[in-house]
Amino acid sequence: MIDLYSWATPNGHKVHIMLEECALPYTVHGIDIGAGDQFKPEFLQISPNNKIPAIVDSDGPGNAPISLFESGAILIYLAGKTGRFLPSDVRGKYRALEWLMFQMGSIGPMLGQAHHFRLYAPEKSEYAINRYTNEAKRLYGVLDRRLAESAYLAGDEYSIADIASWPWTRSSTNQGVDVSEYPHFKRWFDAIAARPAVQKGVTVLAAARKPITDEKARETLFGATQYARR
Numbered sequence: 001m002i003d004l005y006s007w008a009t010p011n012g013h014k015v016h017i018m019l020e021e022c023a024l025p026y027t028v029h030g031i032d033i034g035a036g037d038q039f040k041p042e043f044l045q046i047s048p049n050n051k052i053p054a055i056v057d058s059d060g061p062g063n064a065p066i067s068l069f070e071s072g073a074i075l076i077y078l079a080g081k082t083g084r085f086l087p088s089d090v091r092g093k094y095r096a097l098e099w100l101m102f103q104m105g106s107i108g109p110m111l112g113q114a115h116h117f118r119l120y121a122p123e124k125s126e127y128a129i130n131r132y133t134n135e136a137k138r139l140y141g142v143l144d145r146r147l148a149e150s151a152y153l154a155g156d157e158y159s160i161a162d163i164a165s166w167p168w169t170r171s172s173t174n175q176g177v178d179v180s181e182y183p184h185f186k187r188w189f190d191a192i193a194a195r196p197a198v199q200k201g202v203t204v205l206a207a208a209r210k211p212i213t214d215e216k217a218r219e220t221l222f223g224a225t226q227y228a229r230r
């Protein structure tokens with residue numbers, strides 16, 4: 001059985017979707033990151049960077065439990081466990097890992113900064129908003145050009161690279177991106193949005209999530225609580 005520690009955010013959605021796609025049974029534990037659950041010692045034990053998602057698989061390698069943090073590592077682990085969504089041929093596998101790393105290193109961090117400066121920062125910085133909005137548009141361009149060549153990021157098959165990237169692009173409007181300018185991306189986005197496992201995955205913990213508007217949540221995520229020494 002897999003215990004999922006998560007919240008209804010793009011990084012959480014990646015793992016929710018993968019668990020649904022693989023039809024793996026799992027128990028959900030909500031980690032309310034606005035309320036500070038990510039700093040509880042028992043969560044930090046499995047996720048030392050105080051971020052969701054994390055999993056504990058009681059049936060890990062060698063029939064022993066394993067805990068994992070970092071969504072990319074979790075997706076690779078679940079792909080290995082199930083033999084799904086990571087091509088088995090060597091070239092296909094590295095193509096998928098390449099685009100997964102692109103998501104982890106660029107799409108997630110840069111679109112996250114676009115959200116931060118466009119939506120959450122207490123002062124509006126024109127420089128920061130322009131920088132991250134321009135970077136978001138550049139990254140959608142990279143996706144669009146790739147998806148002009150192939151159905152999915154790794155090639156003909158839907159893979160963990162798509163599962164990782166798609167949730168971040170649900171909020172394109174908040175990132176200042178007009179998806180009608182990226183038709184190949186839009187075709188890919190709509191195809192993935194139509195998958196039943198994706199539709200189910202984005203409902204996990206959705207009812208519990210609150211918008212980050214109150215001062216307590218803002219302080220927890222972006223203020224002194226975040227930077228306290230632990």
Ligand SMILES: N[C@@H](CCC(=O)N[C@@H](CS)C(=O)NCC(=O)O)C(=O)O
Nearest residue numbers: 009011033038050051052053070071
């Ligand atoms: N690279 C990490 C990023 C995870 C991440 O940024 N999680 C956010 C929610 S989307 C979080 O837990 N934030 C809480 C905090 O920073 O205290 C991953 O992909 O798992």
